[in-house]
Amino acid sequence: MSILITNATILPCTAEMPVIDSGYVHVEGDTIKALGAGPAPEIVGAEIIDAGGDLVMPGMVNPHCHMAMTLFRGLGEDVDDRLFRYMLPLERKFMRPEPVRAGTALAALEMIEGGVTTVADMYYFETEVGRVADAAGMRGVIGQTIANFDPPDHKSFDEGFALTEQLVAEFAAHDRIIPSIAPHAPYSTGMETLARIARWADDHPNVPVQLHLAETDDELRWAATSHGMRPVEVVEKAGLLRERLICAHCLHVDEADIERMANARVGVAHNARSNGKAGRGIAPVEAMRKAGIPVGISTDGAMSGNTLDLFSQFGPVSMFQKLLGRSRKPMPAVEVVRMATIEGAKVLGLDAKVGSLEPGKKADLIRVELTSPRQQPIYDIYSTLVFATMPTDVRDVMVAGQWLMRGREVLSLERKKVLRDALQVAQSFKAEMARIDAAG
Amino acid sequence: MSILITNATILPCTAEMPVIDSGYVHVEGDTIKALGAGPAPEIVGAEIIDAGGDLVMPGMVNPHCHMAMTLFRGLGEDVDDRLFRYMLPLERKFMRPEPVRAGTALAALEMIEGGVTTVADMYYFETEVGRVADAAGMRGVIGQTIANFDPPDHKSFDEGFALTEQLVAEFAAHDRIIPSIAPHAPYSTGMETLARIARWADDHPNVPVQLHLAETDDELRWAATSHGMRPVEVVEKAGLLRERLICAHCLHVDEADIERMANARVGVAHNARSNGKAGRGIAPVEAMRKAGIPVGISTDGAMSGNTLDLFSQFGPVSMFQKLLGRSRKPMPAVEVVRMATIEGAKVLGLDAKVGSLEPGKKADLIRVELTSPRQQPIYDIYSTLVFATMPTDVRDVMVAGQWLMRGREVLSLERKKVLRDALQVAQSFKAEMARIDAAG
Numbered sequence: 001m002s003i004l005i006t007n008a009t010i011l012p013c014t015a016e017m018p019v020i021d022s023g024y025v026h027v028e029g030d031t032i033k034a035l036g037a038g039p040a041p042e043i044v045g046a047e048i049i050d051a052g053g054d055l056v057m058p059g060m061v062n063p064h065c066h067m068a069m070t071l072f073r074g075l076g077e078d079v080d081d082r083l084f085r086y087m088l089p090l091e092r093k094f095m096r097p098e099p100v101r102a103g104t105a106l107a108a109l110e111m112i113e114g115g116v117t118t119v120a121d122m123y124y125f126e127t128e129v130g131r132v133a134d135a136a137g138m139r140g141v142i143g144q145t146i147a148n149f150d151p152p153d154h155k156s157f158d159e160g161f162a163l164t165e166q167l168v169a170e171f172a173a174h175d176r177i178i179p180s181i182a183p184h185a186p187y188s189t190g191m192e193t194l195a196r197i198a199r200w201a202d203d204h205p206n207v208p209v210q211l212h213l214a215e216t217d218d219e220l221r222w223a224a225t226s227h228g229m230r231p232v233e234v235v236e237k238a239g240l241l242r243e244r245l246i247c248a249h250c251l252h253v254d255e256a257d258i259e260r261m262a263n264a265r266v267g268v269a270h271n272a273r274s275n276g277k278a279g280r281g282i283a284p285v286e287a288m289r290k291a292g293i294p295v296g297i298s299t300d301g302a303m304s305g306n307t308l309d310l311f312s313q314f315g316p317v318s319m320f321q322k323l324l325g326r327s328r329k330p331m332p333a334v335e336v337v338r339m340a341t342i343e344g345a346k347v348l349g350l351d352a353k354v355g356s357l358e359p360g361k362k363a364d365l366i367r368v369e370l371t372s373p374r375q376q377p378i379y380d381i382y383s384t385l386v387f388a389t390m391p392t393d394v395r396d397v398m399v400a401g402q403w404l405m406r407g408r409e410v411l412s413l414e415r416k417k418v419l420r421d422a423l424q425v426a427q428s429f430k431a432e433m434a435r436i437d438a439a440g
Numbered sequence: 441m442s443i444l445i446t447n448a449t450i451l452p453c454t455a456e457m458p459v460i461d462s463g464y465v466h467v468e469g470d471t472i473k474a475l476g477a478g479p480a481p482e483i484v485g486a487e488i489i490d491a492g493g494d495l496v497m498p499g500m501v502n503p504h505c506h507m508a509m510t511l512f513r514g515l516g517e518d519v520d521d522r523l524f525r526y527m528l529p530l531e532r533k534f535m536r537p538e539p540v541r542a543g544t545a546l547a548a549l550e551m552i553e554g555g556v557t558t559v560a561d562m563y564y565f566e567t568e569v570g571r572v573a574d575a576a577g578m579r580g581v582i583g584q585t586i587a588n589f590d591p592p593d594h595k596s597f598d599e600g601f602a603l604t605e606q607l608v609a610e611f612a613a614h615d616r617i618i619p620s621i622a623p624h625a626p627y628s629t630g631m632e633t634l635a636r637i638a639r640w641a642d643d644h645p646n647v648p649v650q651l652h653l654a655e656t657d658d659e660l661r662w663a664a665t666s667h668g669m670r671p672v673e674v675v676e677k678a679g680l681l682r683e684r685l686i687c688a689h690c691l692h693v694d695e696a697d698i699e700r701m702a703n704a705r706v707g708v709a710h711n712a713r714s715n716g717k718a719g720r721g722i723a724p725v726e727a728m729r730k731a732g733i734p735v736g737i738s739t740d741g742a743m744s745g746n747t748l749d750l751f752s753q754f755g756p757v758s759m760f761q762k763l764l765g766r767s768r769k770p771m772p773a774v775e776v777v778r779m780a781t782i783e784g785a786k787v788l789g790l791d792a793k794v795g796s797l798e799p800g801k802k803a804d805l806i807r808v809e810l811t812s813p814r815q816q817p818i819y820d821i822y823s824t825l826v827f828a829t830m831p832t833d834v835r836d837v838m839v840a841g842q843w844l845m846r847g848r849e850v851l852s853l854e855r856k857k858v859l860r861d862a863l864q865v866a867q868s869f870k871a872e873m874a875r876i877d878a879a880g
Binding site: 070071073077078082106109110113114273276277279280281282306307308312316318319320323325326327328329330332333372374376377379380384388390415422423425426429430433 | 510514515518550713718719746747749755756759760765767768773812816817818819820822823831832858862863865866
């Protein structure tokens with residue numbers, strides 16, 4: 001199978017972040033065979049797709065999500081105690097394999113429609129999440145959460161490890177679905193279990209580790225009170241601060257933390273909208289990147305950031321750093337696009353495989369329309385992409401040479417069934433919330 | 441002409457911000473005749489439109505824009521000295537009636553597509569702006585800028601006043617286009633001219649006054665150095681702080697300033713994205729609203745905020761206040777929608793006419809689809825609207841009973857011609873920028 005996309009504006013997202021004003025991409029099987037400026041060479045037997053000047057760029061990488069939590073989108077919005085009042089009780093009562101599949105499918109549908117091709121997920125029943133993401137055709141780092149707060153799928157750390165082993169067994173040899181272990185956060189696992197996960201990870205060098213880190217004021221207090229340390233130090237002392245550790249949030253990191261993280265070669269998933277909506281603060285993204293830490297742009301779950309496309313994050317990502325720096329200069333648009341593609345892939349340890357358009361890499365790419373009045377005129381394509389393009393401008397999505405969406409029609413999921421299944425779970429949630437509210 | 445919209449989720453945006461889960465809106469001529477819950481009454485001869493559960497709400501109000509500056513969208517993005525390097529030279533060289541019409545038409549097209557029905561504009565050649573906005577079917581407060589920095593349409597304040605008189609003469613009796621006078625800012629007009637404008641405004645009680653106020657650090661320094669005052673005090677001393685003064689930005693206002701503004705009954709246009717992108721800071725919107733100042737949500741020009749729909753502003757508007765308050769609670773979604781509708785109308789002095797759906801008000805309304813996977817499930821319609829809805833979800837737009845857009849097709853502007861005209865001007869800009877860059 002050979003596909004030749006011609007007449008495209010191409011952003012390869014390689015180191016120099018070049019722009020190819022008019023060029024072609026040649027996909028052979030699941031791989032990018034060639035790309036370049038000018039008219040395409042003749043490829044015998046290739047299907048030719050004239051992009052009509054549309055943008056072709058790498059599929060976006062979302063390095064931190066809780067896909068199934070689309071079911072909680074906007075639930076208890078602006079209610080300060082929504083976590084304890086609604087979310088944890090609803091999770092404990094309802095989250096079983098079937099609802100997890102329903103929420104994950106809704107997330108996959110939304111992400112594909114918005115141009116995300118790779119996602120790192122942390123939740124429960126992750127074998128189910130992996131299966132749904134696989135069936136949707138996405139690429140994923142699928143992390144089984146381990147936590148001490150009586151989550152819906154494990155009563156003990158041992159049970160959490162057992163679920164992880166099962167996940168690893170099922171997807172160890174999978175090309176697109178990469179199993180991962182996800183200690184929820186330092187405070188919700190503790191030093192001892194973090195150390196156990198570190199030893200487990202030593203024995204599983206291909207399994208990335210994900211956790212929430214330095215996200216809340218409470219976490220700072222917990223680390224100070226119980227260990228006389230900062231959260232990053234707790235993770236370091238447990239032996240877990242390492243390459244292929246995916247650290248979500250990292251709002252409360254000081255200069256010394258950043259140096260530790262950079263030396264350990266961790267990656268960071270930056271959740272601008274989630275952090276902003278919770279009023280938690282602004283992560284020092286410029287400082288982390290300056291220290292050499294790769295930082296990707298992520299959505300968090302829909303209960304926090306509401307949408308799962310990266311376009312919705314671009315404005316906040318850029319504005320937050322400009323506000324921190326009190327200038328128009330920090331975090332220029334081109335850097336935002338770099339973070340959304342190759343740098344996000346690096347956070348997940350997948351940068352040799354995806355995140356840029358280069359011969360030999362997997363053919364994960366998207367086609368984006370630039371014809372809306374809102375996007376015109378175009379002086380700088382990166383500015384257009386970051387500040388004036390919407391997820392609805394994504395027209396086609398390809399992962400590993402397979403079209404997941406064409407002409408805005410998702411091919412790998414049954415849209416109606418996905419929506420119906422999710423809304424059915426939401427009905428149960430609403431009934432239970434009414435019961436909670438009636439009980440006071 | 442009678443139109444009956446049935447089977448709609450209705451947000452009337454009246455004081456209590458109610459939600460009508462399934463209801464009807466009856467439009468007669470240019471006016472809302474009735475609306476309510478449940479099945480519609482029979483209206484003989486009415487055209488019946490089944491909204492299929494879509495949302496119907498007031499058209500949004502954008503109380504601060506420079507429409508023609510769509511031509512500068514993304515130009516010199518992230519370049520700190522772009523104003524002096526590119527924008528002012530380009531404005532002086534190219535901005536004449538024809539390019540102003542082209543840029544304004546592009547803005548009108550984008551705003552209609554994004555659900556904005558009323559705009560307050562400040563720029564040059566405003567008689568042309570008023571004509572284009574009128575032909576597009578929009579409602580507008582059209583402000584002739586007066587400034588001392590050699591703008592493209594007047595060499596002196598006297599010439600600026602003459603242009604304003606001409607604007608007022610043309611639109612004094614117009615139902616949708618309201619002429620306005622727009623001193624650019626305190627520092628760019630000066631105390632004496634502000635006082636002259638105050639006297640002129642005394643003689644023209646129906647003409648609203650617009651200005652940029654308390655936007656930059658330089659402005660604070662200017663007011664301190666030249667008058668030993670804060671910018672708000674300068675405007676007060678000039679006699680211009682008054683009802684129907686539309687103050688854009690108001691980033692640098694302290695408690696005393698806010699009290700002055702509240703007592704004088706001014707309105708504020710909050711430009712979250714513009715302020716954030718410039719790294720200027722966060723306006724104290726919660727404090728201003730608590731003091732009783734109406735605050736609308738505005739886009740500023742596309743050279744600052746890039747897009748001209750209010751959905752793009754909603755996230756920043758809400759997140760910025762939550763970040764200031766370090767909590768999830770400030771600026772809840774329902775308040776964001778209030779600001780985008782009835783409160784924005786109040787800022788412009790148009791709240792008796794538009795901004796909410798009520799019998800007797802002008803029929804300015806939009807129909808918004810809620811069917812995207814990104815918008816589902818819906819627990820709180822205001823959350824859905826603020827955090828998960830895009831301008832591309834707006835399906836139909838009506839102003840004064842006239843459809844400006846149906847099924848996403850704008851009826852009042854020729855889309856292809858509008859884009860062609862704007863891109864032609866952009867070509868001239870690009871050539872001149874290349875010349876500027878070559879000259880060093």
